[in-house]
Amino acid sequence: MQIWRWLCLKHSFPVCFAAVSFFLLLVSSSKxxxxxxxxxxxxxxxxxxxxxxxxxxxxxxxxxxxxxxxxxxxxxxxxxxxxxxxxxxxxxxxxxxxxxxxxxxxxxxxxxxxxxxxxxxxxxxxxxxxxxxxxxKTEDYVSTTSHLHSTKLKEMKIGIKLEDLIQTLAGLLCNGGPNLKVQYPSNFIHVRFGFSSSL
Structure with missing residues (x-):
């Protein structure tokens, strides 16, 4: 590698370029x-x-x-x-x-x-x-694609359920539900709507 460095530092760019191109041509033709x-x-x-x-x-x-x-x-x-x-x-x-x-x-x-x-x-x-x-492995490919497919279906179902829930909540709020309280299991964020100051 030192010869290429010396060649490129001591000579002009065209000489360096020609030498490197020739070397690459030799290497690629011997494949x-x-x-x-x-x-x-x-x-x-x-x-x-x-x-x-x-x-x-x-x-x-x-x-x-x-x-x-x-x-x-x-x-x-x-x-x-x-x-x-x-x-x-x-x-x-x-x-x-x-x-x-x-x-x-x-x-x-x-x-x-x-x-x-x-x-x-x-x-x-x-x-x-x-x-x-x-x-x-075929079985890995099949299991991965089926897992991805089932995950996508679950995400779609969750998305639909969330959309329905939002629509329901919006409807309840519009119908004068200032005392509406929605609570999810403890591992979810508690969502509360209403005008009361207590949580």
Whole structure:
């Protein structure tokens, strides 16, 4: 990192910008294709790639083309085209993991870095540094949504009851109820209407 600091402090902005841009270009071009473990990058770097089960070969341009050429899913690690495929989540800052490729672009953030939802239809926050890797469980999702739904219904019912109560109180007050006293259980605030000075 010291070389970048020296380069940017000693030279003009255009030189610094060009050097940093070149470095970023080198780093980004050396990345392995989406969904591939870094140790498998050399395997997928060849122009002709063999399916890991040995059944056939395919050219590099058919890698992640959203069509399953290999029965074992070797050619589609970054798409959901092959049912047997696995997608590699880098999860930088947390624990790397493989997920079933059927979970790629399924509108659920399975990788804590959000790399499995790359099509842009959903934005996944990067939660890797915050501990990430919260396992997605269907029963958790169902129980959470049903709890939220029941809570919303309760809130709606309470809101309706409060509105009815306010209307009733307003009606009683308008009908000459200066001695009206409303009391709730002890854990609620006592509300009293009236002209008397005693509580």
């Amino acid at each position: 392995s294709p989406l969904g591939i473990h870094p140790l498998d990058a050399k395997y997928f770097a060849a122009e002709v790639i063999k399916c890991k089960d040995g059944s056939k070969s395919f050219t590099r341009d058919r890698l992640n083309d959203n069509f399953c050429d290999c029965l074992d899913g070797t050619d589609e690690p970054g798409t959901s085209a092959c049912p047997a495929g696995k997608f590699y989540c880098r999860n930088v800052g947390s624990i790397p993991q493989f997920i079933f490729s059927s979970r790629v672009n399924d509108h659920f953030c399975d990788c804590c870095d959000g790399s499995d939802e790359y099509d842009g239809s959903i934005l996944c926050p990067n939660t890797c540094i915050m501990g990430g890797n919260v396992e997605y």
